[in-house]
Amino acid sequence: MLQAIRTWWPLLLGVLAMQLGNGLQATSVGLRIDAAGFGPAALATVLSGMYVGGVVASVIGPRYIVWMRHVPAYVTLVLLAALAPAAFLVREDVVFWTLARFAFGFALSGIFIVIESWLNDCVANTMRGRVFAIYILIQLGGLMAAQFLVPLFAGHIDIAMLAVIGFALLAIPPVLLGRAPRPAVRPYVPASLAALVAASPVGVAGAAVSGFVWAVVMAMSPIYAQRSGFAPEAIALFVAAAVFGGLLLQAPIGWLSDLRDRRLVLCWMSVLASAAALAGMLLGGSDISATIAILAFGGLTFPYYSVAIAHVNDRVEPAQRVAASGAMILLFGLGSVAGPAATSAAMETAGPAGFFGLLAAVTGLYALYVLYRLALARPSAAGEAA
Numbered sequence: 001m002l003q004a005i006r007t008w009w010p011l012l013l014g015v016l017a018m019q020l021g022n023g024l025q026a027t028s029v030g031l032r033i034d035a036a037g038f039g040p041a042a043l044a045t046v047l048s049g050m051y052v053g054g055v056v057a058s059v060i061g062p063r064y065i066v067w068m069r070h071v072p073a074y075v076t077l078v079l080l081a082a083l084a085p086a087a088f089l090v091r092e093d094v095v096f097w098t099l100a101r102f103a104f105g106f107a108l109s110g111i112f113i114v115i116e117s118w119l120n121d122c123v124a125n126t127m128r129g130r131v132f133a134i135y136i137l138i139q140l141g142g143l144m145a146a147q148f149l150v151p152l153f154a155g156h157i158d159i160a161m162l163a164v165i166g167f168a169l170l171a172i173p174p175v176l177l178g179r180a181p182r183p184a185v186r187p188y189v190p191a192s193l194a195a196l197v198a199a200s201p202v203g204v205a206g207a208a209v210s211g212f213v214w215a216v217v218m219a220m221s222p223i224y225a226q227r228s229g230f231a232p233e234a235i236a237l238f239v240a241a242a243v244f245g246g247l248l249l250q251a252p253i254g255w256l257s258d259l260r261d262r263r264l265v266l267c268w269m270s271v272l273a274s275a276a277a278l279a280g281m282l283l284g285g286s287d288i289s290a291t292i293a294i295l296a297f298g299g300l301t302f303p304y305y306s307v308a309i310a311h312v313n314d315r316v317e318p319a320q321r322v323a324a325s326g327a328m329i330l331l332f333g334l335g336s337v338a339g340p341a342a343t344s345a346a347m348e349t350a351g352p353a354g355f356f357g358l359l360a361a362v363t364g365l366y367a368l369y370v371l372y373r374l375a376l377a378r379p380s381a382a383g384e385a386a
Contacts, residue, residue, distance in 0.1 A: 017142075221242060
């Protein structure tokens with residue numbers, strides 16, 4: 001693990017700086033829009049711009065990265081991410097701000113594609129799970145740390161936007177000047193969804209399930225806690241517990257996935273996560289039991305993406321890894337879009353218990369699917385830990 005950090009610290013520092021800025025802008029932009037007095041439709045339009053930009057980047061970003069090469073592509077995308085928040089300092093306009101959010105979302109997703117394809121190109125199968133666990137750990141840590149900065153800028157949104165720009169610019173020097181191994185120069189080779197499914201159906205499904213679960217927990221857990229009658233302090237603790245669980249188990253699960261068949265690791269993660277969610281559904285009347293359940297659930301499911309993407313990249317050709325990274329981010333995004341809507345419907349039908357009930361059902365079904373694939377599919381790929 002320490003060797004991975006020593007090798008990849010330039011990329012990890014770049015990710016940390018970007019996520020500090022991302023976490024700060026996510027909260028600050030919401031406050032800025034609310035202060036502008038926009039109506040619900042305008043609010044939704046501006047906020048959704050970022051996610052639309054992310055989807056577009058996952059489609060066209062891989063070609064751009066191969067054309068520009070990883071380091072120049074990274075620098076230009078970071079500069080775009082630094083430029084976009086400046087729009088909130090210029091004028092109050094729905095279209096202008098929506099385009100700014102689109103640009104930031106496009107740049108951020110493009111940066112993730114650069115880094116993930118870079119790591120996948122240079123990291124051996126036997127280390128991929130651990131390296132990606134550290135990568136996701138840094139992302140989560142940056143997002144959490146950014147929230148402690150929000151109170152400092154609560155009354156100074158313009159200064160907050162300048163801080164976001166500053167964090168983005170700080171993401172350039174480590175990657176530009178660091179000595180991390182450079183990825184090989186290869187022509188663009190598309191990786192269609194059909195090709196990825198053929199190579200790793202478990203990994204492809206895992207990316208979508210990961211996005212679904214992430215969006216449900218992060219977007220809907222405060223609503224669940226509020227409808228369950230939790231006190232304000234208990235609501236905050238409930239939401240934080242899920243992220244803390246992910247931070248706690250990210251590295252151990254990544255290490256385990258390098259030693260065992262990643263499909264089997266995903267299966268056990270899903271079985272235990274489904275059991276934790278079921279316990280939360282049955283015992284969720286108590287804020288303590290619900291918080292323990294979401295702590296376990298977050299710990300077991302937030303590492304989904306790192307294990308899933310490691311499994312996919314064990315199975316694809318090196319030249320396909322840039323396109324594969326874009327496809328995995330797209331799948332994660334599509335899963336994220338579906339999550340809150342499905343949870344809202346479940347909670348309307350079953351009350352607050354529908355929150356945990358849906359999570360138990362989705363992770364349980366994924367566990368059954370992985371078991372099915374283990375029974376039918378070929379053994380672990382050569383070079384993948386068995």
